[in-house]
Amino acid sequence: MTQTFDTPPRVAIVGAGPAGLVAARWLRAQGFEITLYDAAEDIGGQWNPAGVHSATWPGMVTNTSRVMTAFSDLDHRPGTATYVRREDMHAYLDRYCTRFQLRQHMRLGTRVEHLARADRGGWELSLRHDGQSRIEHHDRVVIASGRHQLGSIPRVAGLGTFAGKFGVAHTSQFSGAALYRDASVLIAGCSISALEIATLLAQTGVQVTICYRRQRYVLPKLIAGVPTEHALFTRAAALAAAKSPAAAASALRAQVIQAAGRPEQYGALPADPDIFAAGLTQCQGFLPAVAEGRIAVRPWIAQAQGRAVTFADGSTGEFDGILFGTGYELSLPWLAPEIAETVELTAQGMTLFADSFHPDLDGLAFLGLYDLVGPYLPVLELQARYIAGCWKHGGAQPTRAEMQAGIAAARRMSGPLTRPMHVMALEFARRAGVEPDPARHPDLAHALLSGPLSPASFRLEGPDSLPDARERVLAAASAFGAVCDPEAPA
Template sequence: MHDTPDPGDRRDAVCVVGAGASGLTAIKNLRELGFAVDCYERETSVGGAWNWRHDRSPVYASTHLISSRPFTEFPDFPMPDDWPDYPHHSQVLAYLERYAKHFGLGEHVWFGMEVVSAVPADDGRWDVTIRSTGGGSSRTQRYAAIVVANGHNWSPLTPEIPGDFQGQVMHSSAYKDPAKLRGRKVLVVGGGNTGCDIAVEAAQQAAKVWHSTRRGYWYAPKYVFGRPADQTNARVLKWGLPRRLREWIYRRVVRLTTGDLTRFGVPAPDHGPFESHPVVNSQLPYYLGHGRISPVPDVARFDGAAVELADGTRVEPDLVITATGYRPRFDFLAPELLDTDENGRPDLHLHAFARKHPTLAVVGLLQPDSGVLPLAHWQSVAIARWLRLRTTDPVRAAAVQQKESTRPLASWSRRQVVPSQRHWFEVDHIDYLRSLDGLLKQMETAR
């Protein structure tokens, strides 16, 4: 006879993993539909990635939003009107703390507790094993559903560069303070938003800065026609113009604002304007033009004090910062539960709903062309209503699930993108919200 744990049965309660922005909005929207919620947060406070005191936070001292305030705030809890267009990370954390306090979310969070496993049980329920991050014994509890909001920007994706380097190599996740750059020769690897931001910061602090990118990107300014770029872009999207015409407008705007950066040695993009995640940085052209940033190709190998580049040239930095992104990790779930492929990419409907487990969902696993918080809000609304429908009318819920499963992938996921891990979860926010709205309307009809 096997010795099996006797899980504490939480009946209709829902387990939420993580009390960052996505976890908080999941708690709120589940509670509003009457669910009991237990949220487990490994840290001792809310905020997730935006709390830079947390050891997994990718935030550094000067981090600001790259999406503007109206496109970042939760739709039912606006940020203060007197805040800047692009708030500092400390303001975003304060906003999330106020959000949690306003909706009374803290009483549903178990801090200093991490989920170590979640296993399907009978009737779509889950046996969730948790333990204190300070050590000690674990316990298992049974839940009606599990909503995962553990973030996807905390496990560094470190490039495998052959050879040995005598200097210092660090991932951008470990970069916190510009004092680290002062007076040094710095090579920044990676052309995304973080790589560009750190290169700009290094241009103000370091003795020499090289910026290595694998390919060319489309670099957009933070302001277009005097307004934040995402606000201008949203107006164009609402016009419903054909993609080809929108691309033409985008190219013209970039040429008139950012200009042609290839004259500074930056490689030309090898893809269309909407086929990669937008890089929003107004200062990069400034420091390129002043010679404070030297663009260089991809890194080929380390060789003692030198770094050899793809074109055969060699540079000798003191410090190499790899801003090469993060990998999604769900260590407490067996990979097949999220239909995860051999590369670690989960296959979820709307990047949220597990296809084979109707009571398993993920919030915030998105890379939108705007702020992620409004999308996480509507994701969690849809998840809460879906879980409620399963309990009130399981027959109709099955019908909704069958119809929803036929929705074309291209209707909610940006299909024409650069084939890289950076774009696994890429969505156009308006198309994505339309798809969520379609699901919500189906569930309203099903009532």
């Protein structure tokens, strides 16, 4: 049963990256008294170059366009490149903090060491700052500490004996190509970071070999000059997937092959005909570099011994370093055991209602702790709006029965844990009551169905609507030459 309060509830937000910042913005809008905690000395999460958990590197740019790597209240500055540099993303988040006066509510350099229920109701956070420990009480807590903090390195026979001079590391520890000059490097994995780093190293003359268990379909960042997520992660695609998953998978594979071809055409490994079983990844230069012989492709590692690595097909190679781009484990070691057990916490995820709540943890919410294919920021904002809307005075919080049914359904689900951005965006938008109806906006129908799911498209209706949302939706849909004619049939 939800607590009632005579004064605005005090909400702790764990994490001052994009998820924590957007949670703070929307909770403040509903009148909550907020405090953000982050172990780093500055905001930004992954986009804080000095952050201890940042997996970015000098010169890194976003994988998604500036239109889709933003929140609805704030666009990137004019002249920003299509794909935003790490430093510009950090500056963008800093401007967002300034706009919504968030810094005055922050406790940076403050590590959360334990979160547990408080005997008097609410939640207790054990904190450490400047070597001093203290306990603070909050009525509610949002955990927005990030999904990508603990790099996962799988077990490989003999890996502990690897004797290359650069050793074994995770791609989250990569700090640039200069270290590997004139070296031979093995990259293990088919994630975006693995392919991006392989391509960057190959461009600087490093001898690069990449290996993986399964070949994903590889999309370029741009299709005919249009960012891939603008063309593929649309409302129409999400609706089609809900109506007929098999037909949607077939249609998606056809789109991908038309845009990028099959991996084996470039000399990479064959991908499973079922695109959802194979998975999708993205890199503008990886497949061309394979075709040019600048990146060698091998199946997964069978064993390592000294500098030598033997692959599953019996081929071998000697390497100076191995970088594993093999994903992340969900790490929340500071949760009280009772909380971790309740949410069924594993390295892969949790069992929650709408990825946000648990019926046995009143006043606790989780934000952004899922694997997503595609742009994160629009989805984070929609989830933050949903959580804030549920918690606000008079908000429509799901009932215990609804949450229990949702959790039971989540347990029955099978398939990949990674989910597409456009599907999750529409789920949160519907829960938050902010999904625009194309029928109510006939002049925007084509843009809303076939254009990108831009953040502004979810500010067209409701109490949080923006006066310039219509113009911004059209601008996003027609950006990069992909003109969406308002008169064209949807």
